Amino acid sequence: MLIGVLGGGQLGQMIALAGLPMGLRFRFLDPSAEACAAAAGELHVGSFTDSAAIDRFVQNLDAVTFEFENVPASAVHHAASCRPTHPSARSLEVGQDRGKEKALFASVGLDVPRYVLSRTTEHLDSAIESLGFPVVVKTVREGYDGKGQRVVRDEASKRSAIEAMGSVEVIVEDLVAFHREVSLIGVRSVTGEMAFYPLTENVHQSGMLRVSTPRADDPLQPEAERVGRAILESLGHVGVLAIEFFVERDANGKERLLGNELAPRVHNSGHWTQDASETSQFENHLRAILGWPLGRTSLTRTCVMVNMVGRVPGREDLLGVGGARAWPRIHVYGKSSRAGRKVGHVNVVGESLPAVESLVTSLRAVTLRAEAMA
16 A cells, blocks of 8 residues: 655654555655655655645555645645545644634633634734733744744833734644643544543653653543543544643642644654553554554553754764663654754653653753754
């Protein structure tokens, strides 16, 4: 079977690496001839807005999917008119629009931070005033990894935000003093079968995910799965979908989920599933879009995922931090070094959380030294 992937980045590469052992072959469409997924399949270089390029791309494909949410919905509509395409353009359109995300969260009973949508400079000023400091101003579309976001804490930062973002549609929302951040990776098949991975606790720096730790016994798992099931069903989504939550804790220590964002695709916070789950998110995505039975999603061993940003350290430095009770599993994407760019990740696996966390501390020092040289 030949699977087409709109997008040729690392997520597409990892989808293909999961599918190759199952006898699947892959073709990618990407605007860049340097797309890293080319290492795992056939690369078609072309624009997502070029109908002729899409027509050539879909020839002889058995199914089509996409690997990131900035693919134009029109490209997914076009592909879907020719071949089975999952997820649908509807999921993509919601994932591309923060306002639609918030409305979907509210429709399934998930609380969200207070927010105001703004389309003009004048409205942005009044929107910030209506919520009061501090707030976060985010572009409604195309923001990721901290891009398209500004924190506004005072009049000076408000003026700066208005100058930089007042001409585009934005969403202004309360800056949440969250206790922690978690994400849920869910998957739904064309058959309607669903599965969920353990909640993952995430640590961000400058808006970019740095460390993810799956929690097998998180008390918020049942509520997160309720929300995930409702969202998957509401969208009719097929494939993997990630939901990011803020977790608030009251004076009595009780926690609650607040909806932050969703991603209608495989997700960075689920990369640990490659080395510490019975079935990775990438394999389950393929099973889902092809209608094959979903694989088990339980956590099989202690794991922490560490992103490598900017530059990949020397392999000897990465492998040298391993120990008897914890060890690194390296995943390098084959991308050139560049400040702020995700170039790989390491899944640290081991026998116990203390052993893994000790190794993560050493590994983070190695990756940060490399990042400083990017």
